[in-house]
Amino acid sequence: MIKEIKPISARTFRKMKENKEKITMLTAYDFSTAKYIDECGVDSILIGDSLGMTILGYDTTLNVTMEDMLIFTKAVSKGVKRAMIIADLPFLSYHISKEQTTLNAGKLIQAGAKAVKLEGASDFILEEVNHLTQSGINVVGHLGFTPQYINTIGGYLIQGKSYENTIKLLDAAKKLEDNGAFAIVLEMVPEESARYISENLSVPTIGIGAGKYCDGQVLVIDDILGKYPGNIPKFVKQYANIKEIMLNAISQYNAEVKNCQFPHKENSFNLTEEEKNKLGYAISK
8 A cells, every 4th residue: 555645734833843843944946856855754845935045146135026936936845745934024025015025935836836935024014824714825934134124134143042042033933923923934043042932832943053942943945955056054064076077077078079089889879780781891800
């Protein structure tokens, strides 16, 4: 009997927090990577607007469009059977009106996502979170360092570095929770602050640079595989060096083609001897 694959849901996230079971999440932007992540049992896949840097070569996430997010969400969804797919709402896709936000979020759901993620907890954002959840769309919040606000934050700065700021983050997290967010990403927050916030919420927290006490962890796939050519943040652990493997393989291919060592006979297709004779080629012995 074939065992049924039970997809991860928002309800699963809540149960995992209740059972003190850690939640795993990684980014993915293409079919094959998503397939491998899913096969390894990772609980959730984030199509992050980090694709602006890792895939599209931008300096920040601010240039990523809805069209970009839809293309990569469709690709990722084709490779996933179990993991929960969460897609970022990109810059300016959810700051105009609740109707526009719902339309854009709905497009990501139609492309294959099971939830959307947005940054911040202003009064307007909270209204949007509430409106989305009332419309049947799962929402993940994002607090701490919020990349889409990099120009107003002033750089890649750790957030919640004092008691007062920790309380402010907790207050924002509670408001997101009250308005329907089923999970909250905490980025670049001191471990103690993230622990305090996590212990005072009923929804799970997913940390990235926020220490071990969050209910789950998320990292960018290109960072853990050693593929991204830019700087690697302090909070990343690199589990492989794909860059070196790629450089070696590509250099070897380049050299073999230049030196007529590739393709080999086993990489080629051939005519029958009769057909070769018709073309005037000598018969190989």
